[in-house]
Amino acid sequence: VIKPSSAAQVQQVMKIIRVTSSKFAIRSGGHNPNCGWGSIGSEGVLIDLSRLDHIQPRLDALSINVGPGRRWIDVYKALDGTGRTVLGGRTPDVGVGGLLLGGGIPSFSSEFGFACDHVSSYEVVLANGTMVKADKNVHEDLWWALKGGGSNFGRS
Numbered sequence: 232v233i234k235p236s237s238a239a240q241v242q243q244v245m246k247i248i249r250v251t252s253s254k255f256a257i258r259s260g261g262h263n264p265n266c267g268w269g270s271i272g273s274e275g276v277l278i279d280l281s282r283l284d285h286i287q288p289r290l291d292a293l294s295i296n297v298g299p300g301r302r303w304i305d306v307y308k309a310l311d312g313t314g315r316t317v318l319g320g321r322t323p324d325v326g327v328g329g330l331l332l333g334g335g336i337p338s339f340s341s342e343f344g345f346a347c348d349h350v351s352s353y354e355v356v357l358a359n360g361t362m363v364k365a366d367k368n369v370h371e372d373l374w375w376a377l378k379g380g381g382s383n384f385g386r387s
């Protein structure tokens with residue numbers, strides 16, 4: 232089990248996994264424990280993203296930068312008292328990473344749609360270890376695919 236604490240460390244891990252052709256799985260909040268999804272047996276490497284846990288409201292106060300390893304309750308608490316919130320999980324301890332990659336059904340979905348509809352940009356470590364930003368202007372096809380596409384995208 233590897234617990235990187237920065238995107239740069241995730242890049243290093245992906246480069247090693249590529250060289251060794253190792254099987255691997257990725258975990259954010261760990262709500263999907265199926266082997267090969269959010270966990271893996273002794274034959275592979277589990278990349279646990281729980282240390283990618285930053286919560287940084289942006290200067291425009293209209294968006295927030297959140298690490299995938301956070302759970303939604305932490306994000307809601309961080310915004311408490313600001314008069315703003317985010318569209319995340321209805322269950323507080325679901326992880327940010329898995330929910331957003333799967334679409335994400337928030338409490339106010341009938342009014343605002345899926346949680347992923349409101350993601351303005353992603354930082355993505357590709358399979359070859361390079362990191363890209365995907366938003367509506369750069370790598371826009373990846374930005375589109377990640378909105379509910381699961382963890383199948385981000386190959387180099």
Ligand SMILES: Cc1cc2nc3c(=O)[nH]c(=O)nc-3n(C[C@H](O)[C@H](O)[C@H](O)COP(=O)(O)OP(=O)(O)OC[C@H]3O[C@@H](n4cnc5c(N)ncnc54)[C@H](O)[C@@H]3O)c2cc1C
Binds near residue numbers: 256269299319381382
């Ligand atoms: C009790 C419970 C309540 C729930 N409530 C809601 C709800 O209200 N709304 C809703 O929409 N969903 C809900 N879900 C479903 C939940 O959103 C999914 O199970 C989601 O995948 C959990 O994300 P996670 O990060 O906790 O899980 P994980 O097991 O860590 O990840 C789930 C999948 O996404 C992949 N993944 C996670 N992070 C990354 C990443 N950074 N990069 C690449 N792949 C990644 C993992 O490999 C795994 O395949 C609930 C689930 C449970 C068990």
